Amino acid sequence: MTTFIGKREIPVIIVVILSLVMIIPFFIVVPALNVASTEIQRMLVPIAGFALILGGLNVTLRNAMKISKRNKGWPFSIVLLATFIFFLVVTLTPGLEMLYTTAYVTVLGKVNEAIMALIAVFMATMAYRGFKIKSFETCLFTLSCLIVMIANAPIGEAVWAGAPDVRNWIMDYPNMAGMRALNIGIALGIIAYGIRTMLGRERIALGDVEVKVKKE
């Protein structure tokens, strides 16, 4: 006996119903849908939290397998699992909030700050090798960058009083035009993606990851 609704259709039906319930009240006055939309938004918040649990289980299983099979980098998996278990216990046990805060702030927080500090330094070397004037477009690119950097620093304003005005013109006209054009294109791409998902044609969203690629 063939089933009318298979495993691909159920998630699509859920997506279509939820999408319409969320989108329609934004434009059209339908009091019942407004209430439904609010309730669905409220229900989705704990579901998002549940996804964190699934992610945690996934990571634990994979790293446990890596340790048991002694795959490359398995000692790091021990560190990962130990840290994971530590934070799990500390978060869930009442009375250990200070330990959680201390561990987070003094270890994870500081490590994150240190790595992000690399960005500033790497940006300098990226600017050094990336802003080369080899064509008209790269000339505009580099000049805009130089003017904005001069204007943003107090020393630049002290040297060239007109720098902020030129910077403001660059930011308010060509930059804004480019950003708006990019935003429109990307937004349309996302709408198209949403419609494909609602029609059940978006494979990865449905977990069908067999990607057909062009033969070269």
Place this chain on the structure above:
Amino acid sequence: MNLESLQRIDSRWIFLAFLLAVAIPIVNPIGLPLKISDNTKKVYEAVERIPDGGVVVLTPDFNYDNKGELQPMMEAFLRHLFLKNVKVVSVSYYGAASPLLMEEAMKSVGLEAYGKKYGVDFVNLGYLAGDETAVAAFGANVHALVKVDYYGTSISQLPIMERLRTAKDIDLEISLSAGMNYPELYLRQWQTTYGTKVTGGSVGLIYAPLIPYISSGQLLGYLPSMRGTAEYELLSRRPASAIVGMDSQSLVHLVFIVAIVICNIGVLGSYLKSRRGGAKI
């Protein structure tokens, strides 16, 4: 001299120049003048115009990664807000570290110094998972979504929460964001639906794409990174850590500019060499 070689300077010289540019002004401040931009004035006026007894929602949407840029901004906003008779509700949709950063900011600013009381004038609701869904749900019905504050106290015991039921009750949303989509979340879910006013500040990286929203008036100004914070501190007459960093920022920008110019001299060298058929200059 082989100009072409200027394109291949060892990166470690740039790292050293960067380190000196950051460190020297901290030890020996230069004290360069700072001009306040119209954008910062817009943000300041947006905060000044909050009515007496108004509700401000401050969303610290950043992590320890961006603490250096946004923590001074958050403290500057808190100092300004605590000088006024407004209620401040802090909630984050970014990550679990954001409430910790708010706690640190509160310790630095000090509620008691301004005669304020937790639960009456300020509350920390912690982190709500769910991204845009959580923002939308919060805007629709706060009490249905949030039952306790960050410390586990029921919100029914916190007088400040009586004033906040939906996003319509928010007089100003101040978004401190490390991710570009965060201000957009509040614009989409609160401003478009409930007319909530939005302002705030962000890391320098995501400031440029937000300019269309500032120019259209959807954002009531937006502070760009430490420069914006320094201007805000000057405007509110409460200089703090951001102003100290401005001299370093000036020198660091100089390092960037000199590096770019040196590299392009090298490019010019390559071009001239190819024109002259390989002769050394």
Place this chain on the structure above:
Amino acid sequence: MNLVISGRVADFVLFLIFCGTILALTLQAGRGKRFELKKRLPALDAISEAIGRAVEMGRPVHYTPGGNPLHGVRGTHIQMGLVICGHVARICARLGAKLMVSVATAEQIPIAEEIYRGAFVAESRPEVQPDVRFYGAGDPSFGAGCLGTIFRERAAVNMIIGGSGSDFPIVAEGAFRAGAFQIGGNANVFMIPLVVAACDYTLIGEELFAAGAMLSEDATQLAGIVANDISKVFIVAVILLGVVLMTAGAPIVLQLLKL
């Protein structure tokens, strides 16, 4: 009583026009109509060249769809990155290159592994186990993890195509210092200048969506890209009309858009 909320009538009409265009072409594609994208993307052509270079040097290829999560608006960028990952995996399998894939969130791991495995099986190399590495969802941890991988394994090619945030400068600059050839793709507007400055070939903005569609040759994806182009022509026409009328002193278009 108005059916459509006041102030959102124009938004609603535009929404119906854009969705209608995309829907119409997608349904036509479903019924067998073929759409073709004429524009070539140099970054896609560079992928084969880069992987060939890696095979000659005997060094691996590193690919990451970026440090953004799989949900939300930026999740679509990551999904396009994963589609392109399938293409890259297929070429690596064909040319005999070692591929390492780094992902930022736990839910991407099974998807990336299936894509990797599927690509190698399709090229008759089922013995190759997927090398998918998970480095955590935060930009610092993900960036540091990818940086370490690229340096330790001495990757010859680094591809960051999808949705990256602050992890991008760390990974890109680190890969440059390791001597890797770089192909970058990002639809986050604030990252585009960095991608252009750091990478040898780039896919920016909606080129990412177009690349995913071109590589998969999925009719509905191609139809979506064509529909987007039609929508953009419509938007440009409205803008031009509005500018001309405003200049002539008639703000009709502006008033209509505020309805």
